[in-house]
């Protein structure tokens with residue numbers, strides 16, 4: 001559906017220095033999926049997503065949408081293709097002097113659609129996004145979530161096949177974010193629109209994306225099914241985004257427990273582990289097997305279970321009291337059974 005092939009984007013700064021905002025980036029997005037692009041601010045996400053509708057013309061590379069390379073199209077053809085690609089933004093980009101209805105109608109007005117046709121087109125959209133009571137209001141009279149719903153309905157007015165979302169929930173509070181993501185999910189299912197979600201928040205990816213690419217400094221550092229990325233993050237960038245960098249988010253209560261165990265059993269005999277696993281992949285009772293095999297006890301310090309598009313992602317932080325040689329064998333034993341195991345050594 002959408003293929004970006006070897007995209008490079010260079011900018012020349014005021015000092016004449018060449019800066020590469022995208023370095024040989026290739027992605028493929030399948031029809032009907034919700035695809036995530038995540039990275040810190042400045043990673044190149046917006047630059048990349050704006051290549052999909054050529055708001056941004058890449059310095060090098062091909063942009064294939066529905067089998068056609070957009071970089072080779074003339075202006076008129078490009079305008080047509082652009083109409084099949086809707087976009088929503090962090091700051092909504094609504095016209096303050098127009099009502100909700102007139103904001104949503106704008107894309108159709110621009111192509112000369114007759115008034116009645118506009119009405120029959122956008123009324124169902126207004127209902128779909130839940131703005132029926134607010135059609136005559138102005139943007140200043142709306143909450144952030146409502147403004148984004150206007151943005152979403154406007155983006156859908158032209159029956160796009162693709163919806164690009166550039167940090168569309170970043171200005172919203174957590175509850176409104178959840179509701180907006182649910183709406184996008186409904187739109188994806190009901191209308192079959194392919195959605196490309198740009199975000200710097202892993203929670204957004206976790207809630208609705210099926211696949212994700214992780215970007216850092218203009219490059220893709222990791223990509224795959226969302227659950228795999230969460231269960232087995234490979235890059236430091238991904239780990240930081242997931243918040244699994246253990247020295248950062250280990251609560252004081254756990255540190256206290258570890259210190260108490262060290263006093264009791266001796267520093268060298270106390271070990272701390274972090275496990276992540278995908279429920280369906282771990283058929284064996286790994287922990288109790290290891291416990292019996294090596295005759296050691298594991299204490300659960302904390303655990304989480306998440307549902308990601310119907311698959312189960314679990315994490316456990318465990319305390320182990322055992323001589324180092326036995327502990328090392330237990331670590332290998334667990335690692336060989338489909339569980340990602342990280343040793344926490346910096347407490």
Ligand SMILES: Nc1ncnc2c1ncn2[C@@H]1O[C@H](COP(=O)(O)OP(=O)(O)O)[C@@H](O)[C@H]1O
Pocket residue numbers: 011012021039040041042043044045046047048
């Ligand atoms: N038009 C431009 N001219 C020069 N530099 C730009 C331009 N657009 C973006 N950049 C630079 O490219 C890098 C990536 O920006 P951007 O794609 O907006 O990142 P993100 O959306 O991930 O925050 C940043 O360092 C930004 O300053």
Ligand SMILES: [Mg+2]
Pocket residue numbers: 045046047166167
């Ligand atoms: Mg951006």
